[in-house]
Amino acid sequence: MAKNTGRSRSSGGPSSSNPKESSFFGRLVRRVLVWGGALTLLAAIGIGTAVAVTMSQLPAFDALKSSQNGQMIVVRARDGSELVSLGPSYGKWLSYNEIPPVMRGAMVSVEDRRFRDHVGVDALGLVRAVYVSLTTGGRAKATSTITQQLARNVFLNNSRSMGRKVREAVLALALERKFTKDQILELYLNKVYFGGGAYGIDAASRKFFGHPATELSTAEAAIIAGLVKAPSNYSPTADLDAAKGRGEVVLGLMVKNGAITQEEADKADIADVAVNHEKGQNSVRYFTDWALPQLDTLLPDTNEPIEVWTTLDPKMQQAATSSIAANAPQGAQGALVSLDRDGAVLAMVGGTDYVNSNYNRATNAVRQPGSAWKLFVYLSALEAGYTPDDRVMDEPVTIDGWSPQNDGRNFAGQIDVRTAFAYSKNTVAAQLGNEVGFGTVASMARRFGISTPINTKPAMVLGTSEVRVIDMTRAFAAISAGGTSVEPYGIVKVTTTSGQVLYEHKSVRGQVLVPPNVAAGITDLLQTTVATGTGRAAQIGRPVAGKTGTTSSNKDGWFLGFSSGITTGVWMGRDDAHPVPGLSGGHAPARAFADYMKVAVAGRPVEQFQTEVKLPEWQLEPDDEALQGSPDDYYYVDENGNVVHPGANDQGDGQPRYEDGTVGPGPGPGTPQMPDYGPGGAAAPGAAPGSPPERAPRAPGGGAPPAANDDFLSRATGRPAPDDSARGGQGSGAARPSATRTPSPVRTPGV
Secondary structure, three states: OOOHHHHHHHOOHHHHHHHHHHHHHHHHHHHHHHHHHHHHHHHHHHHHHHHHHHHHHHHHHHHHHHHHOOOEEEEEEOOOOEEEEEEEEOOOOOOHHOOOHHHHHHHHHHHHOOOOOOOOOOHHHHHHHHHHHHHOOOOOOOOOOOHHHHHHHHHHHOOOHHHHHHHHHHHHHHHHHHHOOHHHHHHHHHHOOOOEEOOOOOHHHHHHHHOOOOHHHHHHHHHOOOOOOOOOOOOOOOOOHHEEEEEEEHHHHHHOOOOHHHHHHEEEEEEEEOOOOOOOOHHHHHHHHHHHHHHHHHHOOOOEEEEEEOOHHHHHHHHHHHHHHHOOOOOOOOEEEEEEEOOOOEEEEEEOOOOOOOOOOOOOOOOHHHHHHHHHHHHHHHOOOOOOOEEEEEEOOOOEEEOOOOOOOOOOOEEEEEHHHHHOOOHHHHHHHHHHHHHHHHHHHHHHHOOOOOOHHHHHHOOOOOOOOHHHHHHHHHOOOOOOOOOOEEEEEEEEEEEEEEEEOOOOOOOEEEOOOHHHHHHHHHHHHHOOOHHHHHHOOOEEEEEEOHHHOOEEEEEEEEEEOOOEHHHHHHHOOOOOOOOOOHHHHHHHHHHHHHHHHOOOOOOOOOOOOOOOEEEEEEHHHHHHOHHHHHOOEEEOOOEEEEEOOOOOOOOOOOOOOOEEEOOOOOOOOOOOOOOOOOOOOOOOOOOOOOOOOOOHOOOOOOOOOHHHHHHHHHOOOOOOOOOOOOOOOOOOOOOOOOOOOOOOOOO
């Protein structure tokens, strides 16, 4: 029986496995459905409870109408006077029925076309966004509904965290349960931000078009509706073309959504819309537009009214505005940045008219600096060992197929570094850049605060890399500070209206960027440029150091300089980069600089520049120090250890003598003849008598020259000297000169 039973189990085993497997998968599916349903039910209960609790805590409709968005900010000048008061601007509250239907239709069409169908959160929109993300491989992007935007604007901040999105969704669902669609749209249109401090459609209509929102035309409504996406980008007072272009898009969406007919859209000629230009705006807003966004990083989150104390000097700001307006060529723009010695921004002008264009050319525009870039070329050369008195050649030069030309296409021949810089000789700058390395020049510019991309092609020495006015001004301010870095800042402190200090600027000691001798040398060159060179129009009756800059075809004109601790940079040109006839750095920009600086430095003592070049120790090695005295000081030691002075107590016989005046040993086998120093200094080792002296070689990048030459190393290591065969053997240990002196020669850099 046991045997038969075993066979029965064995034969029946395989056929019984399928029901078991089917039963397992069935149970798994049932469990997933049960647990999924349970979790969904729990989530629904949780969301429902959250919505119910939130709805019970929401303010009443009238309370929401009286609440305000935005933060009041009073901006104060350097002397404590009020520069400007910024904050929310509210027009008249319009009820739903008072809002023009085209305005309601425009906003729904562009911001939430399913507004009347969803429950506060657009589930179909979310599904569509996920589908697009999966099919295109991009990131899921779902536009918030009008109800969600209202919830965010009234109750939340603009954080992009998941927690904020969940709270926003819960609030939107609660708002939809408590208020009607018409009430939600009324709240939204009276509270949404349209830029320029305007909250609500009535404030926006009055600001941009000069009349109440009840009088909005279809074209004006389309423009206002288009602002919500990016108020600063589409503001009619900032970029009218962009605003009208966005309005055309909104008109198309209105037709698609049925808010207006195609015929009505065709009649709404956006091109003819007249924009209202506000009175009372001035160039101070260029400064506040730059400084106030920094509050986001300087302050903790707060919505209470604050006072911002800034570095701006009202008198200097007015002088800066007037100097740009008076000197900028017709059709051209101008920008100015002025820094105190610690980096405090004393004045900032970003254009000739803030009302017509609030684009800040002082901080945002990037333009070619022309010859003003030579600051970094000559800084690199001075750091490599050049001095203002070194001789260079202004002559035709070709580098990698590039042949720069001077202004006037003439060449001065042999001149010193100071003159080459003062008269902005392009050929010399090209040779210097080639010698020190174009990468070295780029690194120097980075060191001094240039933040924009820099190319390292040969033409870069003439300023082909685009820069910002504030960055170039910062670089010149570092020279004024003796080669120490300067960080521009505009906010001194921030307080509440009750006087509680929320932030206070702390002065930080600048980093040394170049040695003192390099800073003194470049200051010498900059001072000469204003005194006798291309920057003579920038003279103000006291010491001024600066540099002009002009780009090809007169597209840009620059002047940057400093005096009495104030550094100022001026740029002029057209926004479209078209040529400006007659524009050059030495004319209009230099005159604007002078007009402003006469006012800016009026209350400051006259300061003389530190231009005395004190060379570092590596440039004062024994061979250099020796010739600061007499060539007679040179000596060597004979085979007995006695000191022999080749030129001491010279009695006309040309014999070397000991310290006591007796004749020393003459040159023996292997003993080199003493060089013919001549009347001007030492000849190079191995040079023929009377040959011109050579400067001791400089190490790449401006380091110290080699400590020993090949001849010395050969003798020290026992290797045959390169020229021993010409001397008849390795020598007998006879005396050799211990040092030679190299006076300043005529330099032909890069050749």
